[in-house]
Amino acid sequence: MIRNIPELICIRDIIRYAVTQFNKNQIFFGHGNDNSFDEAVNLILQTLKLEPDLLEIFLDARLLEKEISLILDYIEKRVKDRIPIAYLTKESWLNGYKFFVDERVIIPRSYLAEILLDKDIIDNNIEDILDLCTGSGCLAILAAIKFKNANIDAIDISEDALEVANKNINLYRLNQQIKTYKSNLYSSLEKNKKYDLIICNPPYVNMESMNILPKEYSYEPKIALYGGINGMDLIEKIIKQSKHYLKDNGIILLEIGNEFNNFMKMFKYLKPHWFHEDHLYKKILMLKYDQL
CATH class of the missing domain: 1.10.8 (Helicase, Ruva Protein; domain 3)
Known part of the structure; x- marks a missing residue:
């Protein structure tokens, strides 16, 4: 010292x-x-x-x-x-909001925060939201702040992560609006439950990139970063199953980081909306129910 x-x-x-x-x-x-x-x-x-x-x-x-x-x-x-x-x-800020964090979750830094808070592309009459891979719960909390009348299900496969998420939800006094569940993506959800909006910042770092990440990232849970050889392991499951959990006018917002090329190779048939701001372009996509 x-x-x-x-x-x-x-x-x-x-x-x-x-x-x-x-x-x-x-x-x-x-x-x-x-x-x-x-x-x-x-x-x-x-x-x-x-x-x-x-x-x-x-x-x-x-x-x-x-x-x-x-x-x-x-x-x-x-x-x-x-x-x-x-x-x-044990503290992190995202778009002006403070969150408790520790090594059980990745540090909040999702571009989806900006989309949720600042963009008007999403209908404000949203009733049901699903936050997949919630981690610290930061995106679920920001969604609750933006969509005050929405009910939000926040899920993660990690019980440790859910403990952190619940701590943050308690800090913002959003227990009545946000419910957390342990689930491997959609596996533990009610089969007939439909959502107006699905948001997800999933593990998407490909194997080659994982091997050269700076030491700072070694403190974060690998399960929250690694997305398979091409980064698409979870993204493929998320997209292919999402239509079963979206309402007819529902949309999915998905962050893919630097995996645009791998995404396009796997999903040539999809025509998502890409946000064109320089810092968002090719990193965040939006798909409507009828595009899936």
Whole structure:
């Protein structure tokens, strides 16, 4: 553990120190940030339990010795062991919403969050939503916030993940709106249950990519990342069975990450809607019931 450094007095000082350490050690950014400054700010504010928009107010706030010691410890673990910030602070932010996380779930970073909250392509008169592979429950919670009158089933094969999801659902007091179930995709659902909207950020990383992932990803559950040799193992099952669980006017929103080419090879017959914003293009698709 790094001992306290006398010259580090306020938040501004320790942000500068963290940025230098991150740059010098060339850490990998991939869990919500894409640069050393944002990584440093997030680590420090989350450690201090301060919300992201409070940075300017507290930049010159002096820190307690025990706060500096904890932050320096986290900086060292981030640099030396490559542990993602969220697993150090047990906190992650997605589109302005805070979630509890630990190593039982992947760190929330789905592009579907933006679609759910900001896009008007989905009819607001949605009554039933299914969140497949819910993980931390973040997408189910965002869906509940957007579609206040909808009932949401959030499922995952991992009991550990569901414990985290339930913790987050409790934190947002959405227990009446969101119900969690252990299920291998659709296997434990009621056979006659139909949904207006299915959302899913499934495991889709292909074998070749898994073998070269930066160390940061090794802390996440492999079951939540690995999608088979071509990344399509679960995606194939999700799409082929989805029509049985969609209402006649229902839609499915699916994240496929960087697997566009593998997706198109497997599903040549499908004509999904692709979102054309640069950061979303070929990563998120939408299919309507009559397209399946």
